[in-house]
Amino acid sequence: MSARDKAEDAPARPASGFVAGWSQTATLVALRELLDIAARVRPTVADRAGLTQSELVALEHLIKGPVGPGEVARQLQVTSAAATGIVDRLAARGHVERRPHATDRRRTELVITESAREEVLAQLLPMFRALAEMDAELDARDREVVERYLRRAAEAVRQVLVT
Amino acid sequence: MSARDKAEDAPARPASGFVAGWSQTATLVALRELLDIAARVRPTVADRAGLTQSELVALEHLIKGPVGPGEVARQLQVTSAAATGIVDRLAARGHVERRPHATDRRRTELVITESAREEVLAQLLPMFRALAEMDAELDARDREVVERYLRRAAEAVRQVLVT
DNA sequence: ACAAGTAGTCAATCAACTTGACTAATACCT
């Protein structure tokens, strides 16, 4: 006897996707699967690198250029006190260096070390490469269709964030 | 004087996207933005509902049907002991009920309450609605192009998870 | 019927966050 034998009160929900009565087109299903998979990337990469998610996200931002702990706190949506701890741990592992800011002596600049940059990129580059590869096969016309779809999907998702 | 005035040592990295020397097509940029935005949905929704991310993910799975704490632990990739705590907190707030399993007396079945189901769906339905709306405008030919792109993108991203 | 495995929980501990207090430096104001 299966574990899902009795549904008693539940009035026949659709098997896949819990949004009853919603048209599940193939594109929407594919989109949902993409988003689900993408959501697992950060935890996995962080785990492999022996970092917390916060530390990884901080490093991702630091790859783009140096910022201070305060900016890190804003990007991660944590308190500045928490950012201090995150930077402490990154610095202890040699992933970032604290430097005094050139002009504002209240500030600290966080500089990612070359080894940390390489470690993060080594994890992510294969994905970017694979994405670029499949992307390259689009012709100009399809490219426009896909771009429009992605932009509109992003907008639809963004709505939930601001509501 | 701006805070980002001096770049000193950084040898002219591209302004957007830290993957130097990579072709950043419009579709790839749009895809990356979509994934970035999508990654912010769960934390935002969890925060609004006064739940931890783990609790929200557990509820999302419970919407599909009842499972036990062990299955929750597997889905969240936490220990079964942690799952006990998650279920405790959900039960304390009236979001789930523990029921004895019909046949296996070691097991507990977790049943989501109607109020919890409604709360989660109320947060997510607007997004699904917006996505379905924009999706509905695709014609059959474009639909195929987009679906193929999404499937291949998902596959590319998935590679990173198994490597 | 007995050994091994499975489901769930409890107790103790750990790690990352929060709040609130504090120092130091800069910006604003009149």
Add this chain to the structure above:
DNA sequence: AGGTATTAGTCAAGTTGATTGACTACTTGT
């Protein structure tokens, strides 16, 4: 200029959500 408010960063203490390891209850396989 001088005094007040603001900003950047850190520290200390407490909270929370996870972990490990031990334990009970039940089921499965031989």
